[in-house]
Amino acid sequence: MAEEKFEPTIVAFCCNWCSYAGADLAGTSRFEYPANIRIVRVMCTGRIDLTLVLEALRMGADGVLIAGCHPGDCHYQRGNYMMEKRFDYVKNAVKSIGMEPERIRLEWISASEGGKFAALIREMTQQIEQLGPSPFRLTGNPK
Amino acid sequence: MSEEPKVGVFVCHCGVNIGGVVNVPEVTEYAKILPNVTCAENNLYTCSEAGLVAIKEAIGKHGLNRVVVASCTPRTHEPLFRATCKEAGLNPYLFEMANIREQCSWVHAHEPNKATEKAKDIIRMAVAKAALLEPQTEPEVEVKDASLVIGAGVAGMTAALSMANQGFKVYLIERDRELGGLSRKLYKLYPTLVDSSEVVDPLIEAVKSHRNIELTTLTTVKEASGYVGNFHVILRTMSGDKEIDVGTIIVAIGALNYRPPEGLYQYKVYDRVITQEELDGMLKRGALGKPGRIVMIQCVGARKGEIRPHELEAFPKSDTAELLRKILKARKEEGWPYCSRICCMNAIKNAILIKEQTPETDVVILFTDLRVYKEYEDFYKRARDLEVRFIRHIEEVPPEITLTPEGRLKLVAYDSLSGLETEFPADWVVLSTPMRPRRGEVLLARMLKIPIGTDGFLMEAHLKLRPVDTNVDGVFLAGTVSGPKDVSESIISGEAAAGRASILMGNRKVRTDAITAVADEELCIGCGLCEELCPYGAPKVEDGKSKIREILCRGCGSCAAECPRQAIIMRHFGDHQILAQVKALFTPESLKEVEI
Helix, strand or coil: CCCCCCCCCEEEEEECCCHHHHHHHHHHCCCCCCCCEEEEEECCHHHCCHHHHHHHHHHCCCEEEEEECCCCCCCCCCHHHHHHHHHHHHHHHHHHCCCCHHHEEEEECCCCCHHHHHHHHHHHHHHHHHHCCCCCCCCCCCC | CCCCCCEEEEEECCCCCCCCCCCHHHHHHHHHCCCCEEEEEEECCCCCHHHHHHHHHHHHHHCCCEEEEEECCHHHHHHHHHHHHHHCCCCHHHEEEEECHHHHHCCCCCCHHHHHHHHHHHHHHHHHHHHCCCCCCCCEEECCCEEEEECCEHHHHHHHHHHHHCCCEEEEECCCCCCEHHHHHCCEECCCCEEHHHHHHHHHHHHHHCCCEEEECCCEEEEEEEECCEEEEEEEECCEEEEEEECEEEECCCCEECCCCCCHHHECCECCEEEHHHHHHHHHHCCCCCCCEEEEECCCCECCCCCCHHHHCCCCCCCHHHHHHHHHHHHHHHCECCCCCCHHHHHHHHHHHHHHHCCCCEEEEEECCCCCCCCHHHHHHHHHHCCCEEEECCCCCCCEEEECCCCCEEEEEEECCCCEEEEEEECEEEECCCEECCCCHHHHHHHHCCCECCCCCECCCECCCECCECCCCCEEECHHHHCCCCHHHHHHHHHHHHHHHHHHHHHCEEECCCCCEEECCCCCCCCCHHHHHCCCCCEEEECCEEEECCCCCCCCCHHHHHCCCCCEEECCCCHHHHHHHHHHHHCCCCCCCCCC
16 A cells, blocks of 8 residues: 655744735735645734744644744834744754754745745645654644 | 633635635535534625625524634635624624635645645634634724825825815825925826826915915925824924824825836937936927827836846845845846836827827837726727827837937837838837836835835735725825826825725724733733833833733734743733644544534
């Protein structure tokens, strides 16, 4: 029997104003990308802390994307800077629990960058496929 | 909340938009077996009158206390469904949306099975969050009955007058010495051939003399802060800084006409190669004389090139100003990728003017696609009747321009209809160029937090549904700042923006989002970190405890993420609510027991 292809599940925390809107624009523009991503809407990436990222990984995410407005474009002036500032220690924490830090990414997608959003999801899905399933994945592929 | 959650799920076909990809009946059946779900239905269009009535009826019939609509993006339709919940007596914050169109069916059109599975996941996540939602009260803020209009072109002046006539105080600022913007450079306007000054001068007079308008020229915005209803703006004027408080802001700083680089079609090499803007000036001064032939070339610097990925490669470090600088530099050489849509009419208008003055002048318009819409078709016919010659060439073979020994221009163009090269000796070559965004937009956009589109123009909140709103409540766009427009369209958008702003100011009060932070006094140790990092000064430590003033809180949640005691809860976006979504994603087996 042929081995079933590994289908990663990526949790994406997208800020309401830029990246979630960028994801919407990818839809409006009919830019297709792999169906491996599940978006969780938050108002700002400044809201995303270590707990949310680690919990997502612990529950079984093969990758976590945090996507917000470009520096300088934050709807709340500097929420994305605060996320950027804490991203290093989030990465270190991910490393310290024995996971590849490449599984988490922080990206800036504006409301007008639907194409970029689609390209990013294609690229990230590929990257996570290469890394393989998360060691925390207990139940196997839910699909 | 002690009440047992009773969730109703409404899955939308959206015609074929969702139903053509996602198996909606299957997804609806699936939703029925999710925990806390009392009923699940599907509709052809949930946002239609019938769809909304179905929601209201189900709330009454099943005693629903939570509603999930699985359809499009909450960014456009959440307000509608929230209002529906409210009408049925349900707190609007007990509503959650599952985006299975923009983020599912539209992006996985060729993978219907995967899209259906993904839609189930998205709905499961939304239901999990919905069960934990709590009712919220939207705080009410006062709206100052004054507006700031930035830019006194046609759109800005129209907006200012409209609001001033309704009795609102308007601060109208203009960076130039004179009012009128781009329209000052125009001569006659299509399709009526009315003098531009006949439209603009009365506007200028009216704004200058209106007692509700405080007009200052040579003035720019130095700093802007605040939020809908209560913006605080520092203006840089010739006589020093001036601080004002306004309830709304209308951005009407306009656009520029693209100037071709030196040498393109011999522009600036031969002085008889000019732009339409320069031709307008000559016609106005009556300086054209009686030329034998004028050849116009359309789409010079428009619908050319593309904004390449490397220009958009803004992440992770560069910022919007850098992005626009890069785009403008590349676009100067290559032109802009979009159709500026007014150039066809502008060229036809000037051709008619010339023909009516000097019928013996041969006017040739070289185009690739001619875009004349609505009643302008008649205008095009009028030009044909006047024997203006329209010749379709193709972009791949751009016309060549040289100088004859006699010093006359010679243009060799490829006629795509006959497939032959055609030679035109010409007295003037006129280049039709597009409108392009101003660079000054960037600073203003950043100050006001308005996103810039990849074409460089400021972005409206929604191209169709909210064409003069921005992503920022209380800030609106008028005129060419959001894309090429002719004078009448600029007036329309000026009126529209003024109308939108006046609704806010007329109501005097606006309800702001209830998504704000609240500090738990028990857990708070009064460290003051939240006070330090909040850009709006919402938290304040008093008697060793942080108190967050909800009117000032905009709801970003940075304080909640940074709080060392996790004492700050975000309303509607609490840790427990976000994590419930994630947990639901990874526990697809947690369905409620099916009753047999």
